[in-house]
Structure formats: C-alpha cells, structure tokens
Amino acid sequence: MTSLLSPEIITTAALTERCDRCGAAAKLEVALTGGGTLAFCGHHAKKHAGRIAPIAAKITVEDGFDWAGPMGTG
Numbered sequence: 001m002t003s004l005l006s007p008e009i010i011t012t013a014a015l016t017e018r019c020d021r022c023g024a025a026a027k028l029e030v031a032l033t034g035g036g037t038l039a040f041c042g043h044h045a046k047k048h049a050g051r052i053a054p055i056a057a058k059i060t061v062e063d064g065f066d067w068a069g070p071m072g073t074g
Contacts, residue, residue: 007056009069015062019044027065031058045069 007030017026017039024041031037032055040048042065049068052059061067 007053008058010058010060011063012060013063015039015060027062028052028067028069029060030056031060033057 015026015029017029018024019026019041020039021044022041024043026039027042028040028045029037030040030052034055040052045052045065045067053069059069061069
C-alpha cells in the first residue's frame with residue numbers, strides 16, 4: 001500500500017534507534033503505512049529519500065539532520 005498524501009513529518013531533539021541497514025545511529029525513523037517502523041542513518045536516509053515518503057505514514061527526523069525528503073530541505 002502506498003500513501004497518496006504526504007506523510008506527517010516531525011523533528012525531534014534526538015533519536016535513540018539504530019539504522020536497520022547498517023547499525024549506525026539513526027537520523028530518521030519512518031512509521032510505515034502498512035504498520036511497523038524503519039530507522040535510517042544519515043547515509044541510508046539520503047540514499048533512499050525518494051522511496052521513503054510513498055510508504056510512510058509519519059517520518060521523524062533528528063534535529064539538525066539535513067534530509068532531502070519531502071520537507072524540502074537538502
């Protein structure tokens with residue numbers, strides 16, 4: 001299932017999760033429209049930016065992380 005609307009985007013002071021791909025400190029956490037969550041380090045969040053928004057219900061970004069996603073930064 002894909003989202004037809006833009007996901008809710010929240011900024012938080014810090015994330016405590018680790019990247020699901022490489023284990024580095026997460027800079028972005030995604031609540032999926034189909035349930036569950038994924039966490040991304042800065043490298044993987046930027047690498048997959050174009051694929052994250054269509055599957056996200058909510059995106060939480062660590063304050064100070066310049067993500068090139070739908071919020072228009074980067």
